[in-house]
Amino acid sequence: MANQIYIGVDLGGTNIKVGICDEHGTLLHTYEGPTGADEGAEAVLGRIAQYVRKIVEDSKFEWDQVAGIGAGLAGFMDIPEGFVKLSPNLGWHNVPAKKILEEKLGKTVTIDNDANVAALGEAWSGAGKGIPNLVCYTLGTGVGGGIIINGHIYQGSGGMAGELGHMSIVPDIEAINCGCGQIGCLETVSSATGIVRMANDAVERGEHTSLALLEKIAAKDVFDAAKSGDEVALRIVHRAALYLGKSMAAVSVVLNPGRYIIGGGVSKAGEVLFAPLREAYMKYTPEQAREGVDIVPATLGNDAGIVGAAGLNLRHR
Known part of the structure; x- marks a missing residue:
C-alpha cells in the first residue's frame, strides 16, 4: 500500500506521547495525553489505544494506512512474549501488554522497553x-x-x-x-x-x-x-x-x-x-x-x- 504510516507510542509515568512516522522515520504528527497510571494497567492500555486512534483521525491519513504500531513501555519486560513483568513506576506486574493492545487496535503491535526505543530513535536519526x-x-x-x-x-x-x-x-x-x-x-x-x-x-x-x-x-x-x-x-x-x-x-x-x-x-x-x-x-x-x-x-x-x-x-x- 502506498503511503503507509507507522505509529510510535512512548509511555511515560506522567504522559503518553504518540506519533505518526513515514517509512523514512520522519515524524509527521504528534499527540500527547495523560497516563493516568493510578487507574491501573488495563485503563492505561485502553488510553494508549484511544490516543492511537485519535491521532490517525486527526491526521490526513486513514486507519488502513497504518502498517504497524510500536510501543515503548516502562519496566522489566519479556519482549518476545510481549509481557511487562514489572514496572515499578507504574505498579504493573505480569501485564500482557502486546496482546491487549493488539486486541484493542486490530493491528500488529511491537513492544520494547521505553528506554530501548528512545535509544533506537537517537541512533536512527538523532545524536547517535x-x-x-x-x-x-x-x-x-x-x-x-x-x-x-x-x-x-x-x-x-x-x-x-x-x-x-x-x-x-x-x-x-x-x-x-x-x-x-x-x-x-x-x-x-x-x-x-x-x-x-x-x-x-x-x-x-x-x-x-x-x-x-x-x-x-x-x-x-x-x-x-x-x-x-x-x-x-x-x-x-x-x-x-x-x-x-x-x-x-x-x-x-x-x-x-x-x-x-x-x-x-x-x-x-x-x-x-x-x-x-x-x-x-x-x-x-x-x-x-x-x-x-x-x-x-x-x-x-x-x-x-x-x-x-x-x-x-x-x-x-
Missing part, C-alpha cells in the same frame, strides 16, 4: 546517527537505558539488558530502597524523582537553601537553584552526576561504547549536570576504555521514544 555502538540513558521519573550494538537494540537473553537505572551503584551507607525491590539503585539518586527526594530531605533537615521557599519542589527547581549558586542544590546535582558517571565507568569496561547519550527531562539541565558528569566519568573510567568516548545530550528530545517505537515497526516489517 552514524555511531554503531552507543548507550543511551533516559533521566526522567526513573532512569532507563538502551544499548545499541552494531546499530541494533541489544535486549539480552530475556529482554532485561539496558536496565541501567537498577545498577546497584550507591554505597550501602548512603543507599535507600528502590521501587524494583533492590537497594542503592542509580535511579534513587539520578532520576528526577531521586533529585526531588534529596532536595526535600535537605529542606526537612533545615538546611539553608532557596529550595525551602518553594511550596512544591520539582527537579527543574533544583537545577535552577544550582545554576544560581545554591550550595545545597549544587551538592544534590553533583551527587546525581557522580553516580551517573560511575555507572558509565562500569558500562565502559563491559561494552566500550563510542558514545553516551543522555535524554529525558533531566538532561535539559545543561552544563550544570553535564560538567560534573563528564568529570566523574573521566575520573573513574580507565583511559583505554574512555578514549574517544563522548557524553552528549539527546537531540530528538521528547520525540526520541516516538521515533524509536516507529522504528520497531520498520525493523519487524
Whole structure:
C-alpha cells in the first residue's frame, strides 16, 4: 500500500506521547495525553489505544494506512512474549501488554522497553546517527537505558539488558530502597524523582537553601537553584552526576561504547549536570576504555521514544 504510516507510542509515568512516522522515520504528527497510571494497567492500555486512534483521525491519513504500531513501555519486560513483568513506576506486574493492545487496535503491535526505543530513535536519526555502538540513558521519573550494538537494540537473553537505572551503584551507607525491590539503585539518586527526594530531605533537615521557599519542589527547581549558586542544590546535582558517571565507568569496561547519550527531562539541565558528569566519568573510567568516548545530550528530545517505537515497526516489517 502506498503511503503507509507507522505509529510510535512512548509511555511515560506522567504522559503518553504518540506519533505518526513515514517509512523514512520522519515524524509527521504528534499527540500527547495523560497516563493516568493510578487507574491501573488495563485503563492505561485502553488510553494508549484511544490516543492511537485519535491521532490517525486527526491526521490526513486513514486507519488502513497504518502498517504497524510500536510501543515503548516502562519496566522489566519479556519482549518476545510481549509481557511487562514489572514496572515499578507504574505498579504493573505480569501485564500482557502486546496482546491487549493488539486486541484493542486490530493491528500488529511491537513492544520494547521505553528506554530501548528512545535509544533506537537517537541512533536512527538523532545524536547517535552514524555511531554503531552507543548507550543511551533516559533521566526522567526513573532512569532507563538502551544499548545499541552494531546499530541494533541489544535486549539480552530475556529482554532485561539496558536496565541501567537498577545498577546497584550507591554505597550501602548512603543507599535507600528502590521501587524494583533492590537497594542503592542509580535511579534513587539520578532520576528526577531521586533529585526531588534529596532536595526535600535537605529542606526537612533545615538546611539553608532557596529550595525551602518553594511550596512544591520539582527537579527543574533544583537545577535552577544550582545554576544560581545554591550550595545545597549544587551538592544534590553533583551527587546525581557522580553516580551517573560511575555507572558509565562500569558500562565502559563491559561494552566500550563510542558514545553516551543522555535524554529525558533531566538532561535539559545543561552544563550544570553535564560538567560534573563528564568529570566523574573521566575520573573513574580507565583511559583505554574512555578514549574517544563522548557524553552528549539527546537531540530528538521528547520525540526520541516516538521515533524509536516507529522504528520497531520498520525493523519487524
